[in-house]
Each structure stands twice: as structure tokens, then as C-alpha cells.
Amino acid sequence: MSAATSYLKSLGKARELGIVIALLLVIAAATLRNPNFLFSSDGFRDLLLTPSLLLLVAVGQAVVIITRNIDLSVSSVVGLSAYLTGRLFIDVPGIPIVAVILAGAAFGAVLGAINGLLIAFARVPALVITLGTMYIYRGLNVAWAGSSRINASDLPLGFRALGTQQVLGIPVLTIIAVVVLVIVAWYLRNMRGGREFYAIGSDPDAAHLYGLKVTRRIVVAFVLSGALSGLAGVLFAARYGTVSSAAGTGWELQAIGAAVIGGVAIAGGVGTLWGAALGAFLLMTINRALPILGIHDFWSRAVVGVLIIGAIVLDRVLAVRQSRRLVAEREETA
Amino acid sequence: MEDAVVTPSPPALELERVVKSFGPVVALRSGSLTMRRGSIHALVGENGAGKSTLVKIVAGLYRRDSGELRLEGESVDFTSTSQSKAAGIAVIYQEPTLFPDLTVTENIFMGRQPTDRIGRIDRRAMRAEALEIFERLGVAINPDRVVEGLSIADQQLIEIAKAISLDARVMIMDEPTAALSGFEVERLFAVARSLRDEDRALLFISHRFDEVFELCDTVTVMRDGSYIDTLPIDETSVDELVSLMVGRDVTEMYPKLPADVGDVVLEVEGLTRTGVFRDISFSVRAGEIVGLAGLVGAGRSEVARAVFGVDRYEAGSVRLHGRPLPGGNPRLSTARGVALVPEDRRKQGLVLDDGVSRNITLSIRSRLAKWGLLWSGLENEAAKVWASRLEVKTAALDAEAGTLSGGNQQKLVLGKWLATEPKLLIVDEPTRGIDVGTKAEVHRLISTLAQQGIAILMISSELPEVLGMADRVLVMREGSLTAEFSRDEATPENVMRAATVAQEVSR
Numbered sequence: 001m002s003a004a005t006s007y008l009k010s011l012g013k014a015r016e017l018g019i020v021i022a023l024l025l026v027i028a029a030a031t032l033r034n035p036n037f038l039f040s041s042d043g044f045r046d047l048l049l050t051p052s053l054l055l056l057v058a059v060g061q062a063v064v065i066i067t068r069n070i071d072l073s074v075s076s077v078v079g080l081s082a083y084l085t086g087r088l089f090i091d092v093p094g095i096p097i098v099a100v101i102l103a104g105a106a107f108g109a110v111l112g113a114i115n116g117l118l119i120a121f122a123r124v125p126a127l128v129i130t131l132g133t134m135y136i137y138r139g140l141n142v143a144w145a146g147s148s149r150i151n152a153s154d155l156p157l158g159f160r161a162l163g164t165q166q167v168l169g170i171p172v173l174t175i176i177a178v179v180v181l182v183i184v185a186w187y188l189r190n191m192r193g194g195r196e197f198y199a200i201g202s203d204p205d206a207a208h209l210y211g212l213k214v215t216r217r218i219v220v221a222f223v224l225s226g227a228l229s230g231l232a233g234v235l236f237a238a239r240y241g242t243v244s245s246a247a248g249t250g251w252e253l254q255a256i257g258a259a260v261i262g263g264v265a266i267a268g269g270v271g272t273l274w275g276a277a278l279g280a281f282l283l284m285t286i287n288r289a290l291p292i293l294g295i296h297d298f299w300s301r302a303v304v305g306v307l308i309i310g311a312i313v314l315d316r317v318l319a320v321r322q323s324r325r326l327v328a329e330r331e332e333t334a
Numbered sequence: 335m336e337d338a339v340v341t342p343s344p345p346a347l348e349l350e351r352v353v354k355s356f357g358p359v360v361a362l363r364s365g366s367l368t369m370r371r372g373s374i375h376a377l378v379g380e381n382g383a384g385k386s387t388l389v390k391i392v393a394g395l396y397r398r399d400s401g402e403l404r405l406e407g408e409s410v411d412f413t414s415t416s417q418s419k420a421a422g423i424a425v426i427y428q429e430p431t432l433f434p435d436l437t438v439t440e441n442i443f444m445g446r447q448p449t450d451r452i453g454r455i456d457r458r459a460m461r462a463e464a465l466e467i468f469e470r471l472g473v474a475i476n477p478d479r480v481v482e483g484l485s486i487a488d489q490q491l492i493e494i495a496k497a498i499s500l501d502a503r504v505m506i507m508d509e510p511t512a513a514l515s516g517f518e519v520e521r522l523f524a525v526a527r528s529l530r531d532e533d534r535a536l537l538f539i540s541h542r543f544d545e546v547f548e549l550c551d552t553v554t555v556m557r558d559g560s561y562i563d564t565l566p567i568d569e570t571s572v573d574e575l576v577s578l579m580v581g582r583d584v585t586e587m588y589p590k591l592p593a594d595v596g597d598v599v600l601e602v603e604g605l606t607r608t609g610v611f612r613d614i615s616f617s618v619r620a621g622e623i624v625g626l627a628g629l630v631g632a633g634r635s636e637v638a639r640a641v642f643g644v645d646r647y648e649a650g651s652v653r654l655h656g657r658p659l660p661g662g663n664p665r666l667s668t669a670r671g672v673a674l675v676p677e678d679r680r681k682q683g684l685v686l687d688d689g690v691s692r693n694i695t696l697s698i699r700s701r702l703a704k705w706g707l708l709w710s711g712l713e714n715e716a717a718k719v720w721a722s723r724l725e726v727k728t729a730a731l732d733a734e735a736g737t738l739s740g741g742n743q744q745k746l747v748l749g750k751w752l753a754t755e756p757k758l759l760i761v762d763e764p765t766r767g768i769d770v771g772t773k774a775e776v777h778r779l780i781s782t783l784a785q786q787g788i789a790i791l792m793i794s795s796e797l798p799e800v801l802g803m804a805d806r807v808l809v810m811r812e813g814s815l816t817a818e819f820s821r822d823e824a825t826p827e828n829v830m831r832a833a834t835v836a837q838e839v840s841r
Binding site for chain 1: 453483
């Protein structure tokens, strides 16, 4: 029995280890082609910095997917929050940076709460609701920004420095993202509320029969996803300086891709945030590495697609193997 | 009972004349039950006697319309499952509802895990408690493995472990043994007895009398949604219980018309599908109504589906008018004159969002089509014939089928199949959930069809319906045909016995 247990644990680890290996291979290949990819100070910084924003969004997305839902609106939340950040600095001169960060996250949380409440009370699938709010939020952004955009010169120096600053060689944005990851991952593993996300995603009907507060949990998942996307929006402004009304477009699919590559089951109940975070790292690093390797942009998208499908096929194979093994174990003990 | 108690403690759980109806359908007419601590109480009754409804009221899934529900002498009213759980009631369903992706330990404690000061789950304590409970139950289940892949029996034990960790005083097991092997049943019984000795009150719902007599000390019989009697197990017998369960008259609701029985239409021989049914052989003649009786889950619908070709079978043969009918091809079966009116008409029999006429003509689309297109004029014309012949009560032919009453929906499904002019009609639970008046109409209809020479195989869990309608009665129990009775031989007691009691024939 303990052999089966350690086997199961090793399966989980194998998944994350596999991503790490893939990540190292990609980095090694790109570095061989162009040593600056890793060994210049900018190269190393970008390696950590580029995935950090997507990491935040992917973590929120993973929590939502674990509850057997999906959040397509994250990209538009990122965009709205990034634009809000610029407007705050322009319209409220001298506003503290911390206040702006909190405002962005809170704003995202409100947008997420709208998603969650609509899904929980209108009893419409999350896919439909968040597809709708994705367009609505983006539309609001366009209406609000018009053709104007936030420029780097609109942002205070201290805020822009946040986007490039490093502590002990590690970008501040990466530190923020990893701290958030650690906190949320800890919560998911160690708190009742966190475990209930998994329970709800594993079998919603059973969750009802257990007397879990399913509706509330699902709303919380969407609020969290919104808040993290809002935070990512603020950091987007710090990192890139320029914010148009199209900021963040397409991130929803990248975040879902990152979670799936990282082993979060699209049917809910299974997966870790660490996996999703590593998935985000792998996805963004591949995006950067392929041009260096001389692979055309078109192919880089195809590679991402292959990666996602490969991850799902791998999951399927592992699941089939696991269930065979579990049935075999049962017959042994019976 | 003989040992007089000086101060009788209040019953652990008491139901008194509890009523529950869903719209016009009364599911529970008058449910009464008294469960005592340190006792295993059996609840028996036919399908539809109201046992499950009663359980769901106790579990907090349904709210009663009237009547009393008392726990330890105090009146309670549950509006959710968490309330009944908090009050110390645990229900173990036939199909356990667990989280397949989570570990056994997490499944036991989900929602109320032991935590430390800051609310962090104490995994070590949780695992230790799970191990302790399993040890107490005397079963070896790895607490760290995921539930996915566990047998039903093991999953039930997890449910029981859950109930113990909750310290439930009242435990209800709704047909827990239905899916268990002999060894697993013994293990479950051992666990149940030790729980009884811990002074808990257990309710055991089962159709297997041998198990009831082996495990329980008291038995309550229900019939037609009502309490009938409660007896000490030592003072009753299988025969008495069976007669209490079925004791009612076959009313005039079953207008069986005389029909000429003709040639054999359907011949089934040795039909087998591993784990579902085995070695099923029977025949149906033209103009004959053959009733297929048995309990829910005996495999009757599965046989019907296999004959019709929806499901495959592994061994055996089906012959129609003497010609073999290959399996797994419903389209061919329909073409050869077989019609199946399924059990779940809303899901399997109707397109609820489509209109009445569309539904009736669904099975004859290719015949109705002109130049490959369907014309609503032709559809309506064909539908009108059937709608009037079956007396379908609907506002308009294009009214959505989903808006009709259950009885009228059933007529639609019948109409749909009759439009194909079948030689063999298989009806599965033709009157389930239909009000009394319409029921009689459906019965008359079936009877008329037989008179017209159609061979009819009727699956029904309602004993009076089978006895009232059928020329011959076949009885299934746990995947096998256990008896065949002619119309004269078939009594409620005979059929019920064949459906529930394991054959004494040694195998």
C-alpha cells in the first residue's frame, strides 16, 4: 500500500519535474544559440520578469479551474486594471504607489465578484458568463480610454522603477508574484477553504451533500482570480509603461494553457498552483526562446498548441495507468 | 415488548404521519417510524412505497409537508443536509457520493477537518483518526489513496467512517448491499452490529429478506406511501412481510381486454451481458401482454434495451418472427417492427423543446419527407391522427412537449412509436409518475393495442399493474429470470417472493 502511495506522490512530483526539465532544456538550447539569453544581466532579468505577470493570472485561473469553472474575463480585467493604474497616477497626483496597487487588486476583485455572483445565482455556466464579461470589460476599457493611451511619462519614476528594479538580482515583480503564489498555494493545501475548492471541483453534487458552502466558495474563487488579475494589471503598467485599451488581450487563453500544461485538470478537482506557475514560466520562456532558435513566429504558436495537447494526453495516459494500478491494489487487498 | 423499562427513553428518531407530495403526486402519504438506540431497524416495502422519500426527509434533502419529525423526543425541522448532519444523522446511500480525486482521509473529514490555532489543517491528527476508525471497523483501507478506483463496498465503509467521525447517533443505510459481494455484505454486517452495540440507532433498507432476518431486530413495512406495521423480527416471517407489503386489491384500473394470442413474435434465448443479466430466455406472442416484474435494478430495462439494440449483449440470440435480429442496431430493429417506450420519457423519449407534432412524427421522418424535406403540413396531418386517437390533451400541435403533463407526455411517446406501426411494443414503466386518471387511459391503450395483435412486453415495478394487465408474468431478480407465471397463477405474493427471495435451489 505504501508503495502505491509513494508512487502516487511521485506521479505528482514527476509532473512538475517534467516541466522543470522542459524549461531547462529550452533555456539551455536558447543559451547555446545566443549566450545573452541567460548570461547577460538583461537576459537573466527578462527570464524571470516576463513570466511573472502571467504567473499571477495563471494562479487565479488555476484556482477557478480546480473548482470546475473557468474565467475567460481575466485578460480584460488585466487591461482595465492597467488603464485604471495610469488614470490614478494622472488624475490623483502624488497618490502613493501602495494605494494604487491595492486599488488595482480591489478593482479586479469587484470585477471577479460580478463574474462569481452571476455564475452562482443565474446558474449559467462560467464559460458563457465570463465570455460575456470578457467582452463587456474590454468594451468598458475601450469606451473609457478611447484612442488615448497611458504613456511611460505619465507614470511616476518610482512606479516605473518597480518594473525593472531588482533585489539581489531578482526582479521585484517576480518576488511579488512568487510571494503571492506561495501564500495562495499554502492556503489551498492547508486550509479548509482551500481543500473545499478541490472537493467542489471533484464532485459538485457530493459537495452539496457534504453540506459545503458551494456557492460561496465559487464566488471566492472568482474574486481571487479577479484580484490577482487586477494586481497583474497594475504590474503590467509598471513593467511596460505604455497601456493601450488592448492591454492583456489574449492572456485568458495563455493562463488556461499555463494551468493545463502545469497539470491542472480542466474537469476540476486536480492540480497544484506550483504546476500552473511552472506552466506559465515554460509558456513564456518558449515564446521568447523560439525566435532566438530561429523558429518562425507561426511555429512558436503551433509549439504552444502541441505542448497543451501533449500535456492533456500525458494526463490521460497517467490517469488510465493510475486507475488500473488502484484497481489492482484493491484486488490485492480484498 | 416484554422487558418493561421503568423510564422509557425517547426514541432516537421518530416520524409520525409525515406527508410529502410533489405537485399532484403524493410520494409519502403517512410515514411513521420509530428508531431506538442499540437497535437495527429494517424498513421494507415495494418500489414506490415511499421509503426513499422518507429517508430524504430525514436527511434534510426534502422538507415534509406535514407530520412530526422528532429526534431524541424533540421536534426538528431540517432545511438542509448540513442541519441533519449536525443533529447526528448520517445517511449512507446505495451509491456513495464521495470526491473521487481526493484521498480517503480527506473524504472522511471534508468541511470539518481538525485544525490548529490558526486554522491550518492538522493532517497528522486527521490521518491518525482515520486509521483509528478503520481499525475499529476492522477494515484495511489505505487512508492516503484517492477514492477513485475503490469498490462500492469500500466507498460505503468510507461513508460509515464519516458517520462515525461525526459521532452520528442515527445511521440510515439505503439499500447498502445491492452492489456488494457476499464477503462484503458480511463485513458490512459486522460493522453494523458493532455500531449497534455502541448504542447507535440504525435503519437498514433492503429488498433482501434473508438479510433483514439476519441483521435486524425490528421491521417496519410500508406500502403505497403509508406506514403499515412495525413488528419484532422474531415474531414475523417472510410470508407475513410479503403479504403486508403487497396487501391490496387489484382495482378496476386495469381494463384487460380479451385478445387472440397468435404466433410467436419475439423469441429471446440465453441473452447474457456480464454483470447485468444472464441467460435470459422468453418469448412474446402476437396479441399477448407479457409483464416483466421485479425490483428496480433487477436488470429488466437492460434486457429491453439489449433486445431493442441500444445496448450490446455478449451471448444469446434474439429472433423476430423467427428471423434472427442482430444486436446493437436500433435503426434496424425499428425497421423490423420493434418499438421501445423508454423508462425515462423526458430524457430518452421526447425532444422536450420541440412541438407535439414534431415529437410524434420523429420516428417516421424519412417516410414523411418529401424531396428530402419535412413539411410541417404533412407533419401536422400525421400527428393529428395520433394525437386524437390517443386523446393527447394539448393546447396546440406546436405546443412544446415539455409543457405537457406526465401522462400526456407518455401518450406522445407511445404515439411516436405507434406511428411506426410496430409488431412488438416494449414499454418500460409506462405509468410512472402519472396521475391515476391518465394511468387508466394508458392501460386501456395498451390493452387495445394487444387486441389489435401487437405483441407487448411491459416492464413495470408496480405489482398491481403487472398483475392486472399481463397475460403472463416473468420475474427477474438480480439479473436472472427467476419465475414465470400464467395470469391465473400470478398472485402478489408469488411474484414478490420471486422478485426478492433468493432461490432455495442450491447451485
